[in-house]
Structures are given as structure tokens and as C-alpha cells.
Amino acid sequence: MKATAAQRRQRDARIGSVVSLILLIGAWQLVTATGLVPDDVLPQFGDVAVTWWQLLVSGELVQQTASSLSRQATGFAAAVVCGVSLGIVMARHRMVDDFVGPLTSVILPIPKAALIPLVMLWFGIGDIAKTIIVFLGTILPILVSTYHGAASVDQVYLWSARSMGDNARTLLWRVVFHAALPEIMAGVRMGLIISLIVLVGAEMLAGQGGLGWMVFFTLDSGAYRVTYAAMLTIAVIGYAYDRLFLMLSQRVLHWAEQNP
Amino acid sequence: MNVAAGWLSAALWRRLRRCYSVLLMLAIWEGAARSGLVNPFLLPAASDVLANLWRMLTEGQLLYHVLQSLMRAGAGLGLALVIGIPLGLIKARSRLANSILDPILAFWFPVPKVGLIPMALLLFGLGHGSKIALVFVDALLPLVIATYQGALRIDDRLVWSARSMGDTDFKILSRVVLPGTLPQILTGFRLAVTVSLLVVFLAEMVASSSGLGHLMIYALRTLETKDVFSTLIAMSLVAFIADGLVLVLRRHLLVWYE
Numbered sequence: 001m002k003a004t005a006a007q008r009r010q011r012d013a014r015i016g017s018v019v020s021l022i023l024l025i026g027a028w029q030l031v032t033a034t035g036l037v038p039d040d041v042l043p044q045f046g047d048v049a050v051t052w053w054q055l056l057v058s059g060e061l062v063q064q065t066a067s068s069l070s071r072q073a074t075g076f077a078a079a080v081v082c083g084v085s086l087g088i089v090m091a092r093h094r095m096v097d098d099f100v101g102p103l104t105s106v107i108l109p110i111p112k113a114a115l116i117p118l119v120m121l122w123f124g125i126g127d128i129a130k131t132i133i134v135f136l137g138t139i140l141p142i143l144v145s146t147y148h149g150a151a152s153v154d155q156v157y158l159w160s161a162r163s164m165g166d167n168a169r170t171l172l173w174r175v176v177f178h179a180a181l182p183e184i185m186a187g188v189r190m191g192l193i194i195s196l197i198v199l200v201g202a203e204m205l206a207g208q209g210g211l212g213w214m215v216f217f218t219l220d221s222g223a224y225r226v227t228y229a230a231m232l233t234i235a236v237i238g239y240a241y242d243r244l245f246l247m248l249s250q251r252v253l254h255w256a257e258q259n260p
Numbered sequence: 261m262n263v264a265a266g267w268l269s270a271a272l273w274r275r276l277r278r279c280y281s282v283l284l285m286l287a288i289w290e291g292a293a294r295s296g297l298v299n300p301f302l303l304p305a306a307s308d309v310l311a312n313l314w315r316m317l318t319e320g321q322l323l324y325h326v327l328q329s330l331m332r333a334g335a336g337l338g339l340a341l342v343i344g345i346p347l348g349l350i351k352a353r354s355r356l357a358n359s360i361l362d363p364i365l366a367f368w369f370p371v372p373k374v375g376l377i378p379m380a381l382l383l384f385g386l387g388h389g390s391k392i393a394l395v396f397v398d399a400l401l402p403l404v405i406a407t408y409q410g411a412l413r414i415d416d417r418l419v420w421s422a423r424s425m426g427d428t429d430f431k432i433l434s435r436v437v438l439p440g441t442l443p444q445i446l447t448g449f450r451l452a453v454t455v456s457l458l459v460v461f462l463a464e465m466v467a468s469s470s471g472l473g474h475l476m477i478y479a480l481r482t483l484e485t486k487d488v489f490s491t492l493i494a495m496s497l498v499a500f501i502a503d504g505l506v507l508v509l510r511r512h513l514l515v516w517y518e
Contacts, residue, residue, distance in 0.1 A: 013359065013362060013363070016362060016363050019359075019360065020361075020364050040382075041382045042379075042382070098281070100281070101278070102278055102282050103281050103282060109500040110492065110495070111457050111458045111495050112458055113458050113459075113461040113473065114461060114476065114492045114495045114496070116465065117465070117476050117477055117479075117480040117488055117492075118489075121480060121485060121488060192370075193370055193372070196370075196372035197372045197373075197462075200372050200374050201374050201466070204374075204377065205465055205477065212375070215377075216378060216466070219378040219381065228379070231378065231379060234375035235367075235371040238371040239370055239371060241370065242370030
């Protein structure tokens with residue numbers, strides 16, 4: 001049986017990813033084992049892997065990951081709920097748009113990193129402050145893309161839903177929300193990526209546990225293997241989160257045309 | 261006369277409707293700080309923040325820090341342009357390169373690269389090097405991906421006709437492929453500029469002795485709260501102007517497009 005073109009492409013991609021992973025790890029091991037890069041700058045991959053396993057077994061890694069993820073998840077979930085609902089309402093109600101729209105365009109250019117010291121000033125360095133940083137950093141991209149999605153909903157959908165007796169509230173939920181979903185998901189993905197950036201940055205600056213703290217404070221004590229193990233964990237979490245999100249969004253958006 | 265007056269007030273009303281919320285917020289901010297409703301230490305009045313920004317600009321070293329940040333972001337961004345655009349073109353033209361680069365990019369894209377700050381510090385030290393490296397790895401991806409997607413869209417017939425008229429490969433690349441990809445490259449470039457500033461400020465906050473990020477975190481640690489707010493405004497202005505310049509550049513380069 002001959003493989004179809006799509007299957008062949010998928011197989012190529014899988015082989016490619018394995019090969020490039022082996023190449024990367026091989027290059028890492030090579031430059032460190034030969035002493036080209038000193039051990040106190042980049043430890044050997046094997047050593048980092050062993051340290052990672054020890055941290056995992058001792059529960060340290062799980063604890064820090066859990067504390068990072070709970071901050072991220074709370075702030076991010078709140079940003080999705082507020083951003084999406086505010087975006088939809090803004091797109092459908094001119095008065096809300098007139099009020100929130102200009103404020104958004106003033107706040108949007110502020111580099112998200114600048115929020116960290118500000119929130120630290122107002123809310124301290126605890127869990128609440130970090131959750132708020134994640135919330136503030138992610139709500140705008142979600143809000144803006146929801147707004148664009150909801151504002152460009154085809155009028156015909158609205159007319160037909162209304163003519164079939166939908167009232168204003170079910171119209172917003174059943175028609176506008178669903179029609180805007182592809183753009184909402186694009187904004188949520190952007191927000192997801194930003195949420196991890198600002199969270200790790202905030203943990204580095206404010207401490208109090210979490211992976212960002214782990215990465216940065218082991219640097220001071222010279223435990224570079226732990227530093228690298230924690231950095232790898234951050235990278236894997238970012239990747240896994242994005243994959244998970246793409247799977248979810250394919251499932252939710254199976255009806256929409258997929259962008260290449 | 262009446263019509264003109266009516267039109268004028270309508271135009272004025274339109275303007276006002278699109279900015280009253282910002283003015284209202286500014287007024288509330290100013291009023292809350294002036295009346296002592298909120299602690300002016302935690303929220304200095306808007307006018308004080310602006311005056312303080314002016315003072316930092318004329319008497320302080322604000323300009324020096326702005327230039328430090330801009331230099332680091334610019335160097336990293338320049339490196340990313342020089343490497344990212346050719347990488348994107350190669351990825352679009354060669355199946356082999358694509359199958360190797362694709363998984364790396366797919367993995368690298370969602371990774372929060374600020375997590376690499378310690379690695380950059382170990383490899384390149386506390387000075388410019390580590391910030392430039394961080395900006396580079398963050399700005400590279402949007403550029404590679406945008407160039408790749410743009411180059412894929414180029415009509416093969418354009419390449420064929422250029423070749424049939426005797427153009428060399430290099431000429432085809434520089435005269436046909438690159439201009440054809442420019443719109444997408446500039447879209448990627450815009451994202452890269454925003455990301456570069458975000459990363460450079462964050463890296464400066466974590467470990468640096470100069471730059472706007474350093475200025476802001478230093479102000480926080482010494483409890484000069486007015487400086488925190490003034491620096492925030494300076495950062496936003498830098499980001500806003502940079503984005504505006506990219507848009508101007510885009511309009512300039514893409515007169516033929518759109």
C-alpha cells in the first residue's frame with residue numbers, strides 16, 4: 001500500500017524532529033564534553049538530565065512548577081474571561097467601544113515588562129501580584145483580537161438569527177462569539193505565550209518561588225546544573241502548553257477554514 | 261453658516277467621543293493623587309510624573325539610558341535580520357532545510373525565552389552581550405517564519421521568467437524573491453521590534469547597570485516612585501515611536517503593494 005502525500009509529509013516531519021533533536025543534544029554534549037565550552041558556563045547535557053531527574057524525584061521541581069502554573073493559570077483564565085467578554089460587548093455596543101477603545105490604544109504600546117515593577121509597587125511580591133501581572137499582560141491581546149473578530153461578523157448571520165427569534169443575549173453568545181472564535185483563539189494563543197514570559201520575568205525579579213525564581217537564584221549560588229534543569233523545564237512547559245492549545249483549538253475550530 | 265456650525269460641532273463631538281475616556285481617566289488619576297484619596301507615594305499625580313519625566317530628560321541621564329536600551333535592541337534586531345531573512349528563504353527553497361528547521365522552530369516558538377536570561381548571563385556576561393543575544397533569539401523567530409511564509413507565496417512563473425531572461429541565481433534572489441517577500445518580512449519585522457523592546461527592558465530589569473529597564477527597577481528599589489512612573493512613560497513612548505517608524509517604513513517600501 002502506498003502512502004499518500006499527506007502521510008509522507010507527516011512521516012518526514014516526524015523523522016525531521018527526531019533528527020534535529022538528536023543533533024541539538026549531540027552538539028550540546030560535544031561542545032561540553034570536549035571542553036570547548038567550560039563546565040561552569042554550560043554543563044554537560046547528561047549531568048543536567050541527571051540533576052533534572054533528581055529534582056523531579058525529590059519533589060522540588062514539581063513544587064516550583066505547580067506554584068508557577070497556578071499563578072499563570074489563575075491570571076490567564078481571568079484574562080480570557082474578561083478579555084473575551086469585554087471584546088464582544090465592545091464590538092456590539094458603540095458606547096462601550098467609545099469608552100474602552102481609546103483607553104486600549106493608549107495602554108497597548110506599553111511594553112508588558114514595564115508592568116512588573118508597577119504591580120510590585122502596588123501589590124508586593126506575593127502570589128497575588130504575580131497573578132495580576134499575568135492578568136494585565138495578557139488581557140489586551142485577547143481583548144483586541146476578540147474585538148476585531150466580533151466586529152467583523154457577517155451581518156447576514158445576525159439578521160438571520162434575529163429573524164429566527166434570537167434575543168440579544170443568545171445572539172451574542174450563539175452567533176457573535178462563535179463567529180469570532182477563530183480570532184479569539186489566535187489572541188488567546190498570543191496571550192498564552194506572553195503570560196509565560198511575564199510570569200518568568202516577574203518570578204526572577206520578585207522571587208518567592210516558582211520556576212523563574214529557581215532559575216535565577218540557583219545562578220547566584222553557582223548551582224548551574226539546577227539552573228539549566230529549571231530552564232529546560234520552562235522550555236518544555238512552554239512547548240507542551242502551546243501544543244495542548246493547538247490541539248484544543250483544532251477541536252473547537254474544526255468547522256473553520258484552517259490557516260496553513 | 262448654520263450648516264457649517266453644525267458640521268463643526270459634529271466633528272468636534274466625534275473627536276471628543278473618541279478621547280473623553282482617556283481625559284476622564286487622566287483627570288481621575290490627577291484628582292485622586294492631589295486630593296490625597298490615594299497615597300501619592302503609590303500613585304503620584306499625572307502632572308508630577310510628566311514634570312519629573314522632563315526633569316529626568318534635561319537634568320538626569322534618561323537619554324543615556326534610552327540610547328543604551330535602543331543600542332542593545334537594535335544590535336540584536338540587526339543580527340536577527342541578517343540571519344533570519346536568509347534562513348527563511350533557504351527554508352522555503354530547500355525541502356531538507358525545511359524538515360530540519362521546522363521542528364526546531366515549532367519547539368522554539370512558544371518557549372518563553374526570558375527563561376534563558378541566566379544562560380545569556382553565563383555565556384556573555386552582564387554587559388551588552390547578554391542583552392543582544394536575548395533580543396536576537398527572540399526577534400529571530402518572527403522574522404524566519406514571516407520570510408518563509410512570504411517566500412512560499414511567490415509565483416513560480418516570476419522566477420521562471422527571470423531565469424529565462426538570463427538572470428543569475430543571486431539576481432533572482434535579490435530582484436525577484438526578496439522584493440516579493442517584503443510585505444511579509446515587514447509584518448514579521450514589526451512583531452520583532454515589539455518583542456525586542458519587551459525583552460531588552462526585561463533583561464535590563466533582571467541584570468544590568470544601564471538602560472531603561474535598569475532605571476525602572478532601580479527606581480523601585482530606591483522607592484523613587486515618581487521615577488518608576490516616568491520611566492514607564494518613557495518606555496511606552498519609545499515603543500510607540502518605534503512602532504510608528506516601522507509603519508512609516510512599511511508605507512515607504514510598499515508603495516506598490518496594497
